[in-house]
Amino acid sequence: MTNDLSGKTAVVTGASRGLGAEIAHTFAHAGSRVILLARSSDQLQSLAAELPNDPAMIVTDLSQPDSWQNAAEQVNNLGHDIDILVNNAGTGAHTTMADMQAADFDQVMMVNVRNLVLLTHALTPKLVATRGSVVNISSVASQSGLVGHVAYSTSKGAVEAFTRNAAIDLGRYGVRVNAVAPRLIDDGMWKHAFDTGTDREATMSRMGNLIPLEGRWGSAADIAEAVSWLASERAGYITGQVLRVDGGMK
Numbered sequence: 642m643t644n645d646l647s648g649k650t651a652v653v654t655g656a657s658r659g660l661g662a663e664i665a666h667t668f669a670h671a672g673s674r675v676i677l678l679a680r681s682s683d684q685l686q687s688l689a690a691e692l693p694n695d696p697a698m699i700v701t702d703l704s705q706p707d708s709w710q711n712a713a714e715q716v717n718n719l720g721h722d723i724d725i726l727v728n729n730a731g732t733g734a735h736t737t738m739a740d741m742q743a744a745d746f747d748q749v750m751m752v753n754v755r756n757l758v759l760l761t762h763a764l765t766p767k768l769v770a771t772r773g774s775v776v777n778i779s780s781v782a783s784q785s786g787l788v789g790h791v792a793y794s795t796s797k798g799a800v801e802a803f804t805r806n807a808a809i810d811l812g813r814y815g816v817r818v819n820a821v822a823p824r825l826i827d828d829g830m831w832k833h834a835f836d837t838g839t840d841r842e843a844t845m846s847r848m849g850n851l852i853p854l855e856g857r858w859g860s861a862a863d864i865a866e867a868v869s870w871l872a873s874e875r876a877g878y879i880t881g882q883v884l885r886v887d888g889g890m891k
């Protein structure tokens with residue numbers, strides 16, 4: 642059974658590859674028009690060319706202080722109602738406590754937190770008008786931490802706090818706000834690590850031993866399914882939640 646998103650319009654940030662591209666794909670095939678946002682215009686263009694329901698694209702760099710305004714302006718200029726916002730764009734930096742650079746920390750917080758919060762703020766009137774839904778992509782790193790990724794884990798803790806607070810603020814308007822927290826996903830950031838030298842087989846086997854559900858790493862489709870369910874009316878009484886999609890791994 643698919644989650645019916647027909648007639649909806651969804652903004653998906655970080656849609657050029659990885660989890661965001663799969664979320665956009667799933668949404669479009671569930672009947673939604675998707676507005677794809679990222680920096681890589683070629684990748685957005687190739688994805689848009691494959692998708693049904695008249696997709697649109699917005700090329701912007703969310704690491705700039707005013708990019709939330711720029712992104713919201715471009716969304717508004719398209720003239721569509723907005724039913725769903727998926728805040729998926731995310732970045733990391735190798736920043737242990739010992740070697741952390743302020744600029745790296747700021748960049749992670751800018752993309753993962755500041756512009757996520759402010760873009761949601763800027764699109765709130767549209768989401769209120771449709772009694773829409775927001776799904777933020779967090780990470781279980783918010784709870785478990787991740788070696789060498791103190792900025793990333795900190796940012797995801799903020800995403801989850803924001804999710805709970807925005808759900809309280811927007812609930813009175815019928816707008817739901819939830820988050821999905823993936824664990825080990827064989828795509829996106831991990832695909833990049835495997836493509837640039839991390840030993841895929843050894844890593845998947847070593848870490849797979851820690852995953853209760855058949856030792857299986859998650860797929861981008863596992864995440865997209867959870868996001869589309871939370872965004873759909875089938876999850877109509879669920880708000881302020883962080884759904885871990887982790888194969889049972891704590």
Ligand code: NAP
Pocket residue numbers: 654655656657658659660661678679680681682684701702703704729730731732752778779780781822823824825826827828829830831833
């Ligand atoms: P990914 O393959 O690196 O994709 C990240 C996406 O975010 C890309 O579309 C990228 O597009 C966009 N993005 C990054 N910086 C941006 C910027 N400055 N401005 C605009 N867009 C930007 O990573 P992924 O694994 O799919 O990650 C997607 C989300 O899942 C992230 O929030 C990540 O934290 C979360 N997550 C992933 C995993 C995993 O195992 N893969 C686990 C837990 C959480 P451009 O480069 O084209 O701009």
